[in-house]
Amino acid sequence: MPARRHRLIPVLPVAAVAALLALTSCGSSSDGDATGAGQPGGTLRIAADADPGCLDPQQTGQLQTLDITRGLVDSLTDQDPKTGAIVPWLAQSWTISPDARKFTFTLRSGATFSDGTPVDGQAVKASFDRLSKLPPNGAPAYIKGYTGTTVTDATHVTVGFTQPNAQFLQATSTTGFGILSVATASKPLAARCRGQIIGSGPFVLKNYTPNRSATITKRAGYGWPSSRAVNKGQAHLDTVAFTFVAEDGARTGALRSGQADVGEAIQPSDQAQFTDGGSARLLLAAAPGLVPPLSLNHRGILADEKVRRALLIGVDRAALVSTVFNANYRPATSVLASTTPDYVNLADKLRFDPAQADRLLTEAGWVPGADGIRTNGGRRLSLTWLIPAPMPPADEAVQAQLRKRGVDLQLDAVPPAQYVARQSAGQFDLTAVAVTRADPDVLRNIFSTRGANLWHLTPSPLDGYLDAQAAATNPADRRTAVTNAVTWILDHADTVPLYEGSVVHGVSTKVRGLRLTASTQLDLHEASLG
Known part of the structure; x- marks a missing residue:
């Protein structure tokens, strides 16, 4: 992705909010047009950058899925993107036990799903029960330790955990924790991926044609948006039409020509076209959470820590940003983005040191070959980089940098659905998974061996640090655990932040x-056409 990003963001402390707002003020409009609603009705045409492959937000955190399904499902809570505050949505209030093991929600009355059934305690229970049984990758990871949901009556539920789970409240604001109907919980997962989900949102799914398009339409009578919404009723737009356009230039061209109203994922080389006050502007936000990395499979060649460390210090991040990106991007200084709570600057551990990288590879038995690619016992230092199409230009730049170290990166770009399947099967040496969430608990989702463990890490003290930060109710204790975890990850080169x-x-x-x-998903409920 850029790596495909899973967007989950908890409460930001004041310092992180300030940093985030400073970044998002770069370029053109970062928070939409503030001149008020346009005319009701019409179709908003969006050129999306890829087919999501699955429309069930419980099963995938792919940003393409969430941009569509955020309009289909409502969540218990919402999060103010400017202050980080968690505010009411389907839940009008809540209480948390002192040990952060029980969360009691009072639901608002009158909300219904698109099939006419009520949004009640049984629906909350069915949604969370089903979510907890899915593989712990994405949203299911944030309900780990779930003991069940107790339904007191139609509007009161209590969600319990085996251990403190301080990050859970924020998780309830995300699309992956959107409340689905009781009927949806029992549907086959494959059918749900095809769009057979019933939510209570301001839009309903009209159609989904894989590799081509998806269309959502306004739900008549909707009237229970987030408490921070300006529009308290149904959506302004009649229809939102997503067309999947993988080629970057085609999306830019569609926007410039007026064939699309929104072009997603505008590449850095094209962003300047929309900063001149012309027919289009930029809508942007800095991405807290896990920075785009090289995610390393700890089997095969990369089981050797010396080889991983060579990759870590063999990438010139400053050169990467200056040649491929622009002022909206920064070299990584940690595993976490600097806008993430409890971030610590560990840039020294990421300092570009080509000579030391070469020494590490030689010590590991990899010596330069005739064509510059290192070999070991006749085996080339060739690594397969599994990439969800479309391939970002940064990947080729990283490939060129590491070739100078004698590493042959084979870029293997595949459709998102195939990417997910191959990643789950471990058919790669490297991938690039970034997770957008302004909470350090994102580390546990990616690096804990007690979860999906897509990178095949071996159990280590890192697991204890990750569990400790998730359970900590004291800010100082959590900060210490996060620092210990990030330091361990970099000291053992478990990933290569970019x-x-x-x-x-x-x-x-x-x-x-x-x-x-x-x-960082599209808020379509407030959108309109002038």
């Missing part, structure tokens, strides 16, 4: 009220 990214979309000036949520 850069701090931004979500950047191009938006026609005739579009009004379109903003990004705290989780």
Whole structure:
């Protein structure tokens, strides 16, 4: 991705909010058109960068899925993207036990799913029960230790955990924790991926054609948006039409020509076209959480820590950002982005040192070959980089840098659905998984051996640090555990952080009220056409 990013963001402390707002003020509009709603009705045409492959937000955190399904499902809570505050949505209030093991929600009355059934305690229970049984990758990881949901009555539920789970409240604001109907919980997972989900959101799914398009339409009578919403009723737009356009230049061209109203994931080389006050502007937000990395499979060649360490210090991050990106991006200085709570600057551990990288590879038995690629016992130092199409230009730049160290990176770009399947099967040496969430608990989702463990790490003290930060109710204790975890990850080269990214979309000036949520997804409920 940029790596494909899972967007989950908890409460930001004041310092992180300030840093985030400083970044998002770069370029053109970062928070949509503030001139008010346009005319009701019409179709918003979005050129999306890829087919999501699955429309069930419980099963995938792919940003393409969440941009569509955020309009289909409501969550118990919402998060203010400017202050980080967690505010009411389907839940009008809540209490948390002192040990952060029980969360009691009082639901608002009157909300219904698109099939007419009520949004009640049984629906909350069914949603969370089903979520807890899914593989712990993405949203299911944040309900780990779930003991069940107790339904007191239609509007009161208590969610319990075996251990403190302080990050859970924020998780309830995300699309992956959106409340689905009781009927949805029992549907086959494959059917849900095809769009057979029933939510209570301001839109309903009209159709989904894989590798081509998805269309959502306004739900008549909707009237229970987030408490922070300006629009308290149904959506302004009649229809939102997503067309999947993998080629970067084609999305930019569609926006420039007026064939699309929104072009998603505008690449750095094209962003300047939309900063001149013309027919389109930029909608952008810095991305806290796990920075775009090289995610390393700890089997095969990369089981050798010396080889991993060579990759870690063999990438010139400053050169990468200056040649491929622009001011909306920064070289990574840690595993976490600098806008993430409890971030610590560990840039010294990421300092570019080509001579030391070469020494490490030689010590590991990899010596330069005739064509410059290192070999060991006749085996080339060739690594397969599994990439979800479309392939970002940064990947080729990283490939060129590491070739100078004698590493042959084979770039293997595949459709997102195939990417997920091959990643789950461990059919790669490297991938690039970034997770957008302004909470350090994102580390546990990616690096704990007690979860999905896609990178095949071996159990270590890191697991204890990750569990400790998730359970800590004292801020100082949590900060210490996070620092210990990030330090361990870099000291053992368990990943190769690359850069701090931004979500950047191009938006026609005739579009009004379109903003990004705290989780950097499109907020379509407020959008309209001028």
